[in-house]
Amino acid sequence: MQAIALSAQGAQPTLTELPTPQPAAGEVLVRVQASSVNGFDLSVAGGHLAAMMEHRYPVVLGKDFAGVVEAIGEGVTSYQPGDPVFGVVTKAYLGDGGFGEYVTVSEQVGLAKLPEGADPKSAGALGLAGTAAVDTLAATAPQSGETVLISGATGGVGAIAIQYAVAAGATVIATARPGAETDFVRGLGAHEVVDHSGDVPAQVRAVSPDGVNVILHLAGDGATLAALLTEKGRLASLLGFGADQHPAATFVYANPAPATLDRLAADLAAGRLTVPVAKSYTLAEVPAAFDDFAGGTLGKIAITV
Ligand SMILES: NC(=O)c1ccc[n+]([C@@H]2O[C@H](COP(=O)([O-])OP(=O)(O)OC[C@H]3O[C@@H](n4cnc5c(N)ncnc54)[C@H](OP(=O)(O)O)[C@@H]3O)[C@@H](O)[C@H]2O)c1
Structure with missing residues (x-):
């Protein structure tokens, strides 16, 4: 798969060809359609979290994601292939991210279904x-x-x-x-x-x-x-x-509990919540999106995958 990743400590974010990840027990494999830029991504890319969190290189950037369930790991009961989902990549280490064509996430945290009417681009900018x-x-x-x-x-x-x-x-x-x-x-x-x-x-x-x-x-x-x-x-x-x-x-340290994501998704689908997306970039354009974000943008910057 194509992903924006750091190959090693101090490396720049680069569009890279990586093996498609496989869902472990309790995990869901998501085919990503959209993500967005958060300050956290710039911190990781700048090496600022190197001493604070384990990095498993290549580190794929991106906290947010929205897409469709591609496959489920052993023991997963709440999701089926084909389910539209969104959320926040939440793992104890850095390595898996939303700036790639596929990402694995736990069924338990940082994942929720997208109801009909919730568009993936908005949802991809909503999680964190x-x-x-x-x-x-x-x-x-x-x-x-x-x-x-x-x-x-x-x-x-x-x-x-x-x-x-x-x-x-x-x-x-x-x-x-x-x-x-x-x-x-x-x-x-x-x-x-x-x-x-x-x-x-x-x-x-x-x-x-x-x-x-x-x-x-x-x-x-x-x-x-x-x-x-x-x-x-x-x-x-x-x-x-x-x-x-x-x-x-x-x-407050944001905790993307399923109940929180469910509420956000329901409000998005019902039109009670708007996610203002100022601009969209492709995966290959993530470095330009980072420059734009650092320069100050109104609302969110989306990444389409
Ligand atoms: N603890 C957590 O779990 C957690 C979770 C999410 C986000 N965060 C952090 O929370 C912050 C906000 O996140 P975000 O995604 O909304 O960031 P963001 O999109 O970069 O927004 C920050 C906004 O603050 C404005 N700003 C800058 N200096 C300001 C000041 N002195 N007074 C008032 N506004 C000012 C900026 O506007 P201008 O363009 O006009 O400067 C910018 O629009 C970030 O630092 C992010 O890293 C933490």
Whole structure:
């Protein structure tokens, strides 16, 4: 199969011909149709996780995937060949990834069926960002009428989080620069916009003088943001800002549990959730997609396989 892989530590991501993987017991082999770029992929490609996770070379990049079940391993009962699926490659080591024509994943985690009506390209850009959005909102539980500040609202996670926070009945303050970024977050339902290239605390106080009940920390400085919380406010961070730094903060590590993925898939299929895909690249174009991502994109960058 064709895949974007690292051949060894320090190697650049390269389109490579690799043997098609075979599903082990409890695993499903997926024929990948779509994936997307996440910051995690750039970290792996940059060698930043070399000391933190086992790498089994060649390391195929890509956390997200959507496609069709090609084969099932021994003992798999919930999936059949032909099932449309999506999810997040979640293994204890790095080696298997969504930037390839096939990937093996566990039946137990990071995998869910795609209902009719959920298009694979959107689903391929949804797994990790959607899970991170759902998990940060679960950690902070915004109630109807509360105010939610989303710092990093223009990214993949933020774009999903805005929609769910609005659906929960919250008043959403989103970070975005003037112009296209502001139009983007307003289009997803944000009620107020603050420009993160300016003084965020002053702008937030201007629209919400008593502070905010919930903060989703997807970008920016956690401590500066946490100072905007009301007395019973909650902050969830994807960036390592946790209880050690502030009593109201929770560091969230996205966990693509089947129930979370099922919810995302159902919302996508029903049209309750939009996955804004700014641009699509082929497997061979992944290096260009990484450059685009690093330069700042609204929402997601899709990879079509
Ligand atoms: N812990 C976990 O499990 C987990 C899971 C998923 C993601 N993450 C991390 O969470 C972060 C968000 O993920 P993502 O996929 O949404 O990333 P992304 O698509 O790169 O989005 C980040 C957004 O933040 C904006 N931004 C940059 N600096 C900012 C600032 N000071 N204030 C407000 N916004 C700012 C960027 O906009 P501009 O273009 O205007 O700069 C960009 O749109 C990433 O760092 C990612 O690695 C962690």
